[in-house]
Amino acid sequence: MRLKRNMLFLKKQANTFLLTLLGLIVCTSCVRKKIEIQDKNDSSFPYTITKETKNREMSQAMKRSFENYDGIHPAENELYSQFKYTELKGLDYNGHDGTISRRDPSKIIFENGKYYVWYTYRNTIVPPIGSKRANESTDKIPSTDWDLCEIWYATSADGLTWEEQGVAVNRPPKPEVGWRSVSTTDILKWKGKYYLYYQGFMEASGKSGDYCPVAMSYSDSPDGPWTAVKGAVIENGAEGEWDQYAIHDPYPLVHNGKVYIYYKSAFNRPGNVWVAGGLAIADNPMGPFKKHKLNPVLNSGHEVSLFPFKEGVAALVICDGNEHFTIQYAKDWVNFEIASITELMPIAPGPYVPDAFTNTKDGRGITWGLSHFTNAGNGKGDQHSILGRFDCDLSLDVNDSGMKASRNFNKPEYYFSKGLSKKQLDKIKNQN
Amino acid sequence: MRLKRNMLFLKKQANTFLLTLLGLIVCTSCVRKKIEIQDKNDSSFPYTITKETKNREMSQAMKRSFENYDGIHPAENELYSQFKYTELKGLDYNGHDGTISRRDPSKIIFENGKYYVWYTYRNTIVPPIGSKRANESTDKIPSTDWDLCEIWYATSADGLTWEEQGVAVNRPPKPEVGWRSVSTTDILKWKGKYYLYYQGFMEASGKSGDYCPVAMSYSDSPDGPWTAVKGAVIENGAEGEWDQYAIHDPYPLVHNGKVYIYYKSAFNRPGNVWVAGGLAIADNPMGPFKKHKLNPVLNSGHEVSLFPFKEGVAALVICDGNEHFTIQYAKDWVNFEIASITELMPIAPGPYVPDAFTNTKDGRGITWGLSHFTNAGNGKGDQHSILGRFDCDLSLDVNDSGMKASRNFNKPEYYFSKGLSKKQLDKIKNQN
Numbered sequence: 001m002r003l004k005r006n007m008l009f010l011k012k013q014a015n016t017f018l019l020t021l022l023g024l025i026v027c028t029s030c031v032r033k034k035i036e037i038q039d040k041n042d043s044s045f046p047y048t049i050t051k052e053t054k055n056r057e058m059s060q061a062m063k064r065s066f067e068n069y070d071g072i073h074p075a076e077n078e079l080y081s082q083f084k085y086t087e088l089k090g091l092d093y094n095g096h097d098g099t100i101s102r103r104d105p106s107k108i109i110f111e112n113g114k115y116y117v118w119y120t121y122r123n124t125i126v127p128p129i130g131s132k133r134a135n136e137s138t139d140k141i142p143s144t145d146w147d148l149c150e151i152w153y154a155t156s157a158d159g160l161t162w163e164e165q166g167v168a169v170n171r172p173p174k175p176e177v178g179w180r181s182v183s184t185t186d187i188l189k190w191k192g193k194y195y196l197y198y199q200g201f202m203e204a205s206g207k208s209g210d211y212c213p214v215a216m217s218y219s220d221s222p223d224g225p226w227t228a229v230k231g232a233v234i235e236n237g238a239e240g241e242w243d244q245y246a247i248h249d250p251y252p253l254v255h256n257g258k259v260y261i262y263y264k265s266a267f268n269r270p271g272n273v274w275v276a277g278g279l280a281i282a283d284n285p286m287g288p289f290k291k292h293k294l295n296p297v298l299n300s301g302h303e304v305s306l307f308p309f310k311e312g313v314a315a316l317v318i319c320d321g322n323e324h325f326t327i328q329y330a331k332d333w334v335n336f337e338i339a340s341i342t343e344l345m346p347i348a349p350g351p352y353v354p355d356a357f358t359n360t361k362d363g364r365g366i367t368w369g370l371s372h373f374t375n376a377g378n379g380k381g382d383q384h385s386i387l388g389r390f391d392c393d394l395s396l397d398v399n400d401s402g403m404k405a406s407r408n409f410n411k412p413e414y415y416f417s418k419g420l421s422k423k424q425l426d427k428i429k430n431q432n
Numbered sequence: 433m434r435l436k437r438n439m440l441f442l443k444k445q446a447n448t449f450l451l452t453l454l455g456l457i458v459c460t461s462c463v464r465k466k467i468e469i470q471d472k473n474d475s476s477f478p479y480t481i482t483k484e485t486k487n488r489e490m491s492q493a494m495k496r497s498f499e500n501y502d503g504i505h506p507a508e509n510e511l512y513s514q515f516k517y518t519e520l521k522g523l524d525y526n527g528h529d530g531t532i533s534r535r536d537p538s539k540i541i542f543e544n545g546k547y548y549v550w551y552t553y554r555n556t557i558v559p560p561i562g563s564k565r566a567n568e569s570t571d572k573i574p575s576t577d578w579d580l581c582e583i584w585y586a587t588s589a590d591g592l593t594w595e596e597q598g599v600a601v602n603r604p605p606k607p608e609v610g611w612r613s614v615s616t617t618d619i620l621k622w623k624g625k626y627y628l629y630y631q632g633f634m635e636a637s638g639k640s641g642d643y644c645p646v647a648m649s650y651s652d653s654p655d656g657p658w659t660a661v662k663g664a665v666i667e668n669g670a671e672g673e674w675d676q677y678a679i680h681d682p683y684p685l686v687h688n689g690k691v692y693i694y695y696k697s698a699f700n701r702p703g704n705v706w707v708a709g710g711l712a713i714a715d716n717p718m719g720p721f722k723k724h725k726l727n728p729v730l731n732s733g734h735e736v737s738l739f740p741f742k743e744g745v746a747a748l749v750i751c752d753g754n755e756h757f758t759i760q761y762a763k764d765w766v767n768f769e770i771a772s773i774t775e776l777m778p779i780a781p782g783p784y785v786p787d788a789f790t791n792t793k794d795g796r797g798i799t800w801g802l803s804h805f806t807n808a809g810n811g812k813g814d815q816h817s818i819l820g821r822f823d824c825d826l827s828l829d830v831n832d833s834g835m836k837a838s839r840n841f842n843k844p845e846y847y848f849s850k851g852l853s854k855k856q857l858d859k860i861k862n863q864n
Contacts, residue, residue, distance in 0.1 A: 045728060047701075059729045060767035061730055061769075080754075158860065240478060240479055268504075293475065322505070324839065335491055375844070402853055406752045411807060415517040
């Protein structure tokens with residue numbers, strides 16, 4: 001055995017010598033000659049990747065590396081990023097007692113020399129009592145964090161400090177769409193006018209579900225005043241269809257000279273609820289909106305947040321579903337593929353998307369936005385949401401290596417804070 | 433506009449009535465008749481998923497839901513899990529001053545009525561000085577956390593409290609493979625004997641890289657004594673091959689009556705280093721090991737941790753590469769596909785794999801193991817690693833819904849702790 005090993009070692013040494021000699025002979029060679037050497041080595045995958053490497057016979061995993069991603073390494077993948085978070089300045093939360101909540105920020109636009117964002121604003125006499133107690137909710141007592149809400153807006157010079165400007169869209173009088181609550185808005189700019197799409201609730205969320213269609217208001221200025229269109233602008237699906245109960249998170253972009261609104265709905269109850277993303281298209285902001293025949297177009301994600309990227313559109317796919325924690329890309333704006341897998345993604349992000357409405361065929365990507373954190377407060381009945389800023393590098397015009405790390409490091413204490421439940425621990429102890 | 437909406441509403445109401453009527457007529461129907469109703473609805477995706485749904489024309493994302501994953505929902509996917517972490521009892525770290533380190537646990541086996549684990553153990557006069565100062569390392573002063581190490585082992589009755597049993601494999605005398613350090617071991621049981629494969633260093637890690645081949649020791653008992661085989665048992669690749677500099681993390685399983693050792697190597701320097709996984713196969717534990725012609729077989733991951741699953745093998749793919757944070761599956765033990773995407777995966781996990789060596793064609797999966805945390809200490813020169821326990825549900829015999837949540841919730845403070853660097857923040861402030 002030992003002899004055989006020594007022989008092998010000598011053979012390897014000889015091979016190394018021959019290869020080194022060959023290397024010396026061709027060391028002044030052009031790229032072409034280097035490739036020839038690698039071709040002779042084709043029984044094993046090479047140490048150095050070249051343009052030719054992708055033509056080798058490869059395992060399925062290695063094939064995906066070359067075919068499915070923008071780069072062979074996360075750092076070289078324009079649609080890969082980590083996310084960094086910053087607290088905002090300028091927004092008051094009444095001592096974080098749960099009576100004021102801000103959540104579901106819209107995408108951010110830049111107008112009149114400043115950034116604008118719209119969001120769900122709740123200011124109620126008490127914190128939400130929870131969807132399970134929805135029947136105890138009143139005109140003053142909210143069931144969920146997004147019940148009894150209005151659409152407010154804020155502006156900022158730098159995206160870090162925000163000045164709240166007050167209400168944009170009030171709840172309309174009963175029985176109009178949204179009389180109970182208007183929430184989860186997003187903004188469209190179209191031919192010099194502004195359009196806010198949002199969820200319009202006709203009952204306290206939780207009473208019979210979390211059901212609503214999409215309503216809309218428009219204005220000549222991002223500062224309003226806003227005029228509400230009567231009724232729903234995107235209707236729920238017909239009975240038996242996946243989006244029969246709700247159209248949530250309407251998110252407009254402009255593509256092919258049309259208004260593309262991505263949205264989410266939840267279906268397959270009872271059982272494991274499936275949350276997926278749909279697409280509705282209209283020739284103008286007033287509709288009518290035609291739902292895409294291949295809906296749902298996103299199979300995962302609890303949030304709806306997209307941006308034009310090259311000729312296609314990219315989506316942040318977060319929280320729910322088999323393909324949570326991914327960034328996806330659809331060249332045709334319909335058929336999404338996984339472009340990267342990442343971690344600690346922003347919740348309900350509203351990115352700053354400079355080319356959201358330019359009908360671009362060369363989308364440049366995003367570097368920051370606002371997101372929300374739904375578990376602010378100390379968890380003892382003061383539940384509310386706060387807005388925060390996220391930064392990333394999903395831009396073709398930026399190359400921030402500080403955003404391209406493969407992973408976050410966490411302290412042991414953080415892992416241990418994600419511990420077993422008492423039931424799980426008892427089960428382990430009882431097995432032994 | 434309003435009239436049209438009202439008409440639409442009436443039409444929808446009428447449709448609902450007709451559908452309800454139709455429903456009543458066929459309410460005693462068999463499954464076949466229910467499908468006919470759904471077929472009439474085929475212009476939109478259905479609310480309720482049935483066996484026939486997968487045959488619809490669908491978007492690429494929805495096709496993947498039905499074709500690429502074990503279930504349409506993470507909760508229904510046997511290869512999806514969250515991970516929960518528990519501190520171990522029974523292991524001392526000298527007040528966490530950095531002089532004692534335990535890392536890279538082996539897979540866990542159950543013998544003699546108790547669990548066994550092997551790991552890299554460092555007990556040095558000072559903490560590691562770092563790979564950048566490797567030239568200042570001595571016979572007493574370690575460069576990295578895995579320099580000047582031995583293989584130690586511990587046993588446990590319940591997997592929560594561990595009793596350290598002392599050294600299993602010492603460093604051999606110079607110049608034998610591993611004289612500088614032996615680390616990152618894993619265990620094989622084969623025909624009643626035990627085999628530890630590990631990294632054998634011949635210089636302080638960091639001096640010219642982190643380079644080593646695989647060494648091996650064997651014993652008649654998990655408690656030793658262990659006999660070292662001379663030389664390397666899996667050689668590094670030839671010059672120019674992807675694994676020319678190192679074979680790390682050897683991880684043996686038994687399949688098709690042979691020894692399958694998965695390992696990792698790093699290549700493509702200079703540039704973004706690519707970390708990938710390879711496979712070497714032998715007829716018996718002594719070798720010779722033949723590397724698979726399709727290597728690398730895993731395109732991502734910094735750790736090597738696998739387990740038999742059904743007829744194939746599953747891999748925890750962690751930390752590095754485009755497909756980090758995934759669990760992958762290879763029916764043929766070579767061509768891996770993404771089976772799920774998850775978060776907060778264990779680092780360097782050594783799972784308890786009851787059927788690792790049974791030559792099974794019906795692998796049952798895993799529910800727990802040990803992993804390491806490399807950033808214990810306060811970060812001020814006392815860097816060391818500790819072992820911890822992880823639990824999960826990647827087992828065909830367990831159904832723990834507490835492990836199948838789509839996501840972890842984190843407090844806002846945790847997000848804000850992953851903040852921008854000063855350089856990144858300054859850049860933002862200067863843009864405005």
